[in-house]
Amino acid sequence: MNYPTTLPGTHKAVLNRIIEALSADSRLCGIAASGSYGSNKMDDYSDLDLVIAIHPNDYQDVFDQRFEIVSQIEGYTAGFSGEHVGEPRLIVSIFAPNAIHVDFKFVSLPDAAARVDDCAVLWEKGTLLTDVFATALPAYPQPDPQWIEDRFWIWTHYAATKIARGEYFETLEFLSFLRQNVLSPLALKQTGLTPSGVRTIEKRLPEFAEKLAKTIATVEKQSLISAVKQCVSLYLELRDNEVVERNDRAQELVISIFKISSVTKK
Template structure:
């Protein structure tokens, strides 16, 4: 870890690099190389940590067979969305959106919509389609019909558009929830949707 920038800098053409705290991964170094603007992600991990991975990784170079042997000890596993975890939070998130719209904090409400697409709607839709639930990455080509639906959750920073977009998020979530085996919090759903209606129609 102490030598990670020395290693990154030693490769010819480096013009910029930084660590990945913004995605919760300080072991990651994101770098850019000239002359063709090549983006390279470097992740510095110990051998035991390398066994925990989200996809099958091709080994291009290793000492002896150390990395290959480590990979054989576990299977790659992409993190799956937890539908119950989402249900336990979704209605309070809806309440949050209502307060932001009612207060005129429209850009904050826009961030909420993006968050719901990335953390709730797209992962659940991808999971239910037996696809890797990687947020909204390539959702346009992976789930084109669902992608068209997501367009209805995009808004400008205006009260009416934001209200309609949040309502669509609720509608799509309810559709997705019906395909999950969870304990529904109907009380929270009712009180928060009623609150949303009251706050956004004043």
């Protein structure tokens, strides 16, 4: 097998054990790796993101037994399912002795075609998994500028009220939400990069990251006000590059209210 040149030896050892164990299960059709493995950009801290393709007739049985299957692989230490990211088919796990993070996504073979990035086939029966991948191109979910515009000013009003009430940690969480779900995805999309939240934003868009850093606040009123204003400024700058139906009334109302409510604690 031709592994990526950047695959660390610790990860290779775990991967070999996984392939050996899972390929012995007659119900499985193939195993593929995505993420940094597929792009050959791994390092010692990378996860192994695996897609486990299952024969459709056996899918429910394998899904029901997925924890039992994974726990039998040498080195398995702990794992949980991925409902927190809306993906119950996912098992997030860690393997000894080098604490290698491995994500297993169990899918019915036809469903393997729906993927967000390129996948490298590690093992398959015949060409079953390769053939499925050939039916569709990878497609990473893109931010919807209109969906964001329809919500942004209400979100901003929420931040203003939290600051006004002295709920500073709540506001900090909100600022993180905006960076992760609005500002960084729009900036990445507009430069033709994968809009994967704030991951490696400082490397991919260093100039934008400098602006984004000004949205980071301390647990103090004036710092939070400044950070929210920077979020608004960045959003308006990014929105100028999108075709959206703008809600000018909401924008004007919320900005005017923010100037009052964010400086007077109730």
